[in-house]
Amino acid sequence: MREALEELGLREETGLLKLTTLYPLPKELIKGYLEKALMVLIVEEGESYLEENIRALCADMEPRLIPKFYGKLTDHIPFQGELTPDIVLNAICKVKNIEYESPISIKYEELCKESAEITSKRTITFCPGCPHRASYWCILQAIKQNGGRGIVTGDVGCYTLGVSYHDIVSTKQCMGASIGVAHGLGKLSRFGLEEPAIAVIGDSTFYHAGIPGLINCVYNSSDVTVIILDNNATAMTGFQPHPGTGMGSTGKTAPRVPIEDVCRGVGARDVRVLDPFEVRESIRNIYECMTTQGVHVIIFRRECALLVNRRKAEEDILYSIDQEKCGGTKCKICSEQFNCPACTWEVDKAKIDEVQCNGCGVCATLCPYKAIYEVRAE
Incomplete structure (x- = not known):
């Protein structure tokens, strides 16, 4: 924002408020700035959280003091993609009715297009060395061996990226939903559904919300393969310990609760612990489970690549x-x-x-x- 204002020579005449606390919002601080402004451009990533809530603050302000707002809701700031100085700069120009010509040359844009043609086309993906990539690859190959038949239900964690990894994950609702949805799909063979149901869930999410779903599968004799991605980490939200890490919330040693023991304890008879980096063995086991009736649990155990990199x-x-x-x-x-x-x-x-x-x-x-x-x- 500051870079864009300086480029346009508007830095001195424009107020700039950078919020470090988004919830709860510092209402009085924001109102103090709003009362001095005629126009407000709200620049934020993701959804229009700030724009909506700051607009709501004006409900009890005098109408003459309410500025005109610009942002995502007015199409001045995009909802998706990276926010660059050029995007912010163009938004300011639209608000202020300023003519501006980007310094990016036509030759530069042509070079970008040429580079895009020779660059490998990738979607958002996992870290290098991530065991989840290998796990999904093995699931993908097993489904191909089964004639392309197999429905993968997803969950919440790093492995949610399976949604974009060859579009292998078909559903994602909330934490623990993968096993519950797969359990329901596993009971639909009587209605003609012939595709195997495969649930994918992470180790931390399994402890948190997946165990009841597995109990339902066992209790109701569902035909389902539950794949638990055990990377010994709650990687997506900051590596907090969970019952499988052997460490408590204070950093002290705690009793480890093995996932395989939990699965067997709730009645799952077929529980297999595999290394996803052993690709051929993993594919064979997935295919065997997904083409056999009953509840099958595969635990893909391989440490998070970020933990490996640290040492x-x-x-x-x-x-x-x-x-x-x-x-x-x-x-x-x-x-x-x-x-x-x-x-x-x-x-x-x-x-x-x-x-x-x-x-x-x-x-x-x-x-x-x-x-x-x-x-x-x-």
Whole structure:
């Protein structure tokens, strides 16, 4: 915002209020600024939370003191995408009726388009080395082996990104809903639904809200495969401990409650603990479970990549690509299908970014040309 105002030479005549507390809102502070303003441009990411609530503050103000508001609700600020100085600058120009020509040259825009054509096309994805990517890859391959039949129900966590990973996740409602929805789908065979139901839920979410759903599956004899992604972390919200980490909320050692014990304790008889990086074994087990009646639980256990990165040693194992063996544009399994951010593209061959590479080695397992090999970081 400040950069945009300075570019337009409006910094001195424009007030700027940056809020650090959004809930509860500092109402009196905001009203003090509103009473001095004729026009207010509200710049915020995500939804129009501030704009709506600040407008509501004006309900008990004198009409003559209420400024005119601009923001997402007036289409001056977009709801999606990154907020750049140019976007804010153009919004200010619209509000103030100022003519402005962007300094970004036509040549620069042409170069951006050319770069987009040779860059691997990716959706929002997991961290390099994330075990969830391998888990979803294995689920995807098992479904393909089953003729494309299989409905995956999602839950709330890092693994919610499965919604955009080859569109593999079909549903996402709230914490714990994955197992409940899959349980319902597992009872619909009598009505002609022939697709296996697969629930995906994280370790922390399972402890928090997934256990009742699993009990329902067991109690009602549902045909369902429950896949629990155990990365030993509540990664999405800051790595708070959960009952499976062996650590309490104060940081002290606490009794560990193994997920497999909980599952067996509520009556699940088929409980399997697997490593998602063992791709072939994982695919075989998923396929076996999803094509067999009854309640099946697969626990994919592999530590969160961010935890692994925190204690990386100097002699880390990384991976590289033999350009002579690489299948190039006719393959792209590592970069576009497996979709690892460390697997990049250089002209017509794949390349591994050593800065991002986590050393998980799954790409080497998947490469049909055996072009990816292990190296030791110096």
